[in-house]
Amino acid sequence: MTGPDSDERLVRLTDVARTYGRGPDAVVAVHGVTRTLGRADRVAVTGASGSGKSTLLHLISGLDDPTAGRIDWPGLGGRPFGRPGVVGMVFQGPSLIAPLDVLGNVALPLVLADTAETEAVDRARRALDAVGLTNLATRLPEELSGGQAQRVAVARVLAAEPALIVADEPTAQLGSAHAAQVIDLLVRAADDLNAALIVATHDPHIAERLPRRWRMADGALMEGEPCSS
Ligand SMILES: Nc1ncnc2c1ncn2[C@@H]1O[C@H](COP(=O)(O)OP(=O)(O)OP(=O)(O)O)[C@@H](O)[C@H]1O
Structure with a gap:
């Protein structure tokens, strides 16, 4: 295989905690997390509402800072957030820019990163093709329907070719068939890019589509099966 080593460690968390607020009102959202995420990992993070899934994903992507412990990104050349060619993010709700058409939305991170316009459009078209949406460019x-919009969000990640894909409840607003399609596209994108993939989800059926599962419970992280709550 050419390209980066699939065993490469991209993210390393060492005894990480994130507490919101101070004093008696402080909320310990995440605590005691020591874990690495490698390029070959495709991980579902499950757990009840409020268990700390989003906080963990924000920490891993460098969008937020831990209040204790340490996060390194050895395979990513430092903090990834704000570097679309390093981390690609998919969120739960609408994330597309309203006045831009689908092709413009997919090309936008590349254009913002100073990729030549013809190359950006070319890569955006290939990414739309990969998610089966060429006809909606x-x-x-x-x-767009909700499912189509999320597939465009996946295409936007694909076009930017990140090493790490972080998706926070990307299927929460979709029916089960469209949800499965979006997750399968994310896994395929990770495979095609040789990128790590981490997905937070409430849905055990979605978690089952990923080979590895981490479970959050009251801010602690354990390896394990998805819980059904
Ligand atoms: N900005 C914030 N300020 C204060 N508390 C917060 C903040 N963000 C999250 N929390 C709290 O931290 C805890 C973990 O929240 P988080 O959003 O990470 O959980 P989650 O598992 O992603 O939940 P959900 O599945 O409902 O999205 C919760 O108790 C939440 O209320």
């Missing part, structure tokens, strides 16, 4: 976001 000139549509506006408001003209």
Whole structure:
């Protein structure tokens, strides 16, 4: 295989905690997390509402800082957030830019990263093709279904070719068939890019589509099966 070593450690968390607020009102959202995420990992993070899944993903992507412990990104050349060619993020809700058509949305991170326009458009078209949405390239976001919009968000990640894909409840607003399709596209994107993938989800059926599962419970992280709550 060419390209980076699939065993490469991308993210290393050492006794990480994140507490919101201070004093009696402090909320310990995440604590005692020591874990690495490698390029070959495709991980579902499950757990009840409020168990710390989003906080953990924000820490891993460098969007937030731990209040204790340490996070390193040995395979990513430092903090990834804000570097679309390093981390690609997919969120639960609408994340597309309303006045831009689908192709413009997929190309945007590349254009912002100073990729030549012809190359950005070329990569955006290939990414749309990979998620089966070539025919929607000139549509506006408001003209898309929820499932189509999430597939465009996956195409946007694909076009930027990150080493780490972080998806926070990407299927929460979708029916089961569209949810499965979006997760399968994320896994395929990770495989095609040789990127690590971490997905927070409430849904055990979605978690089962990923080979590895981490479970959050009251801010602690354990390896394990998805809980059904
Ligand atoms: N900005 C914040 N300020 C204060 N508390 C917060 C903040 N963000 C999250 N929390 C609290 O931290 C804990 C973990 O929240 P987090 O959003 O990480 O959980 P989650 O598992 O992703 O939940 P959900 O599945 O409902 O999205 C919760 O108790 C939450 O109320």
